[in-house]
Amino acid sequence: MDLINNLGLGFATVLTPENLMFSFFGVLLGTLIGVLPGLGPLVAIAVLLPFTFGLDPVSSMIMLAGIFYGAQYGGSTTAILINLPGEASSIVTTLDGHQMAKRGMAGKALATAAIGSFFAGCVATILIGVFAPPLAALAFRFGPAEYFSLMVCGLVVSVALSNGSVLKAVGMMVLGLILGLVGTDVQYGVHRFTFGVSELSDGMSVAAMAMGIFGLGEIIRNLENTGERRFSVSKITSLMPTREDMKQIFAPMVRGTFLGSFLGVLPGGGALLASFSAYALEKKIARNPEEFGAGAIQGVAAPEAANNAGAQTSFIPMLTLGIPSNPVMALMISALIIQGIEPGPAVINDHPELFWGIIASMWIGNLMLLVLNLPLVGLWVKLVSIPYKVLFPIVIVFACIGVFSINNTPFAIFTMAGFGVFGYVLRKLECEPAPMILGFILGPMMEGHMQRALLISRGDVSVFVREPISATLLVVAAVTLLITILPTVRKTREVALVDDE
C-alpha cells in the first residue's frame, strides 16, 4: 500500500493553506489564460517563472502545474460558448461543443466538458502515481547508452507525431539539436557556434526561444488578419446533465482518458494530439457518426477528457527521466533547475514531498476547477471580449520582462526577437517548430550521454545495439520512423493530424 502512503504524503504537502492558495492561484490563472485566445500555457509559464523565484520548489511547481492543466479547462469554455478555441487543444471541442450550444444545450456542453476533464484528471493522477515510481526505478538502471537511445526514440516519436512532411520534421529536429550545442562545450570548454559573442557562451535560453517562436511568431501571424473578431455568446441554460446524458458520456470519457493518458507520455504528444485522436476514435466507433459535427455529446466528452489526461501524464517523463515531452515541460524543467533541483529519477526519492505533492495537487486543482469553472463562466466570457489590439501589446511587454528576468540579460530579449522572426518564417514554410524545441533541449544531454557511452565502450559504436534496453529503444525508433513514412500510414496520419487552421 505504498501508493496510499505516498499519496498521503502528497496530500499532507498540498493541504497547507499556503499551498492550497498557490494551487488555487495557478488554476485560476490557467483558466484565465486558457480563455484568452493567443495566450497559451507556454507563454504564461514563461512570463510567470519570475513569480516563482521567491517560492519554495513545491509551491512553485504546484502553481505552474495548475496553470498548465487549468488552461485546458479554460480553453474549452470559450470553444463551446463562442466557437473560439482559447487553446489549441480545444479546437476539436468547437466542432460539437458549439453546435450543442447553438441548439440550446450550452449548459450541458459546459458541464460535460467539466465533468469529462475532472474524471480524466482523477484517473490520470492515479495513473501517474502507479506508473511513475516503477519507471523511475527502471530509469535508475539506465546507463549513458540507454539514455542516448531513449532520447533518439523520443525525438523520432515527436517527428512521427508532428504535422506535415516527415523529412522537414527530421530536419527541424536536427536543427534544434545543433542549436542546443551553441555555447561552451561542457567536456572540453571549447566555444562552439558562438561567433565570438560572449553572451552566447552559456548557450541560448529555452525560454527566449520558446517565447520567440510561439509567443511573438503567433502574435505576428494573428495580426495578419486585421479584421475585428465578432462573435455571439450562446445563452447558458441548465447546467446539470441528466442521468441519460451521464450514461451516454461515460464510455467516451473513459476511452478519452486512457487514450489521452497514453499520448500525453509520448514526446511531442500531449494535449493537442490527445484531443484530436480521441475525437477521431469516437467518431469511428459511434453508432451515430452523422451526428458528429452537429452537436454529439460524445464529441465533447472524449476530447475534453483526453486533453486533460494528456496534459497531466506529460509530467511522467519529466518527473521520472528528466526528459521533457513538450516545450511546456521544458520550461518546467528550467523552473526546477532554478530551484536547485535536478529533474530525473532521483527526484522521487530525494524529494518525495515535491513529487507526490505535485500529483496530489493535480487532484485538488481539478476539484477546484470543477467548482470554480461553472459558476464563473459569465466572467470568463466577459474576458474574451477584451479586444486583441489591447491584448497583444500586453503579451509582448510581459514576454520581454519575463525573458529578461529569467536570464538577467537584455541579450535574451534580442534572442527572443530573433526567434520571433524565425518562428514566423517557419510558419510560412510549413516547418513544425515542436521537434526543433525538443531537439534543442535534448541536444546537450544527448551529446553527454553519447560521449560517456563511447568512452566506456572504448569507441565501440555497437554498444548502443548490444545493451538490450538500448537496442530495444532503437528498434522502436526505427520501426516508428519506418511506419511513419509508409505511404498508407502517411495518408491516415495526414487526416488524423490536420490542423483546421
Next chain:
Amino acid sequence: MRQLLSKDVASGLMFTAVGALGLILMMGVDFGTTARPGPGFFPVVLSALLALIGVVQTALGLIQNREAIPPMALRPLVLIICSVCVFAFCVGRFGLVPSIFVATMIATYAQPDYGMRPRVILAAALSIFCSLLFVYALNLPIALWTF
C-alpha cells in the same frame, strides 16, 4: 506558374545552409575518435546530417511540391520585432518604465487604425501596472528609471 522557390525548396535550402555553416565553423575544432569523441564530433555529425537532409529536401521540393511561400505581413513583423528590440536596448540604459512605454507605443502601430489616445493610455497603464506588479509586488531587481 512554375514556382522555383517553393515552401519545400526554401526549407531545404535553409537546412543545407545551416548544415554547411556548421561544418565550416567546426573545421578547426577537434573531431576526436569514436573512443574519445572531441568537441567537434557531435556538431560535425549533426551538421553533415542536416546538410544531407537539406539537399534531399531541396531536390524533392524541386520535383514535387511547388507550393509558393505565402506573402509575409511585413508591417506587424517589423514593428513587433522592433518593439521587442527597443525594449531590450532601453531596459538596461533607461529603466523599465520608459522601455515599456516606448515598446508598447511601437507595438500598437502593428495594428492599423489605432488612435493616438488609446495608444498612449495603454502604454501609460501598462507602464504603471508592470512597475507595481514586477518591481513593487514581486521585487524583481529591475530599475524603474535611471535618470
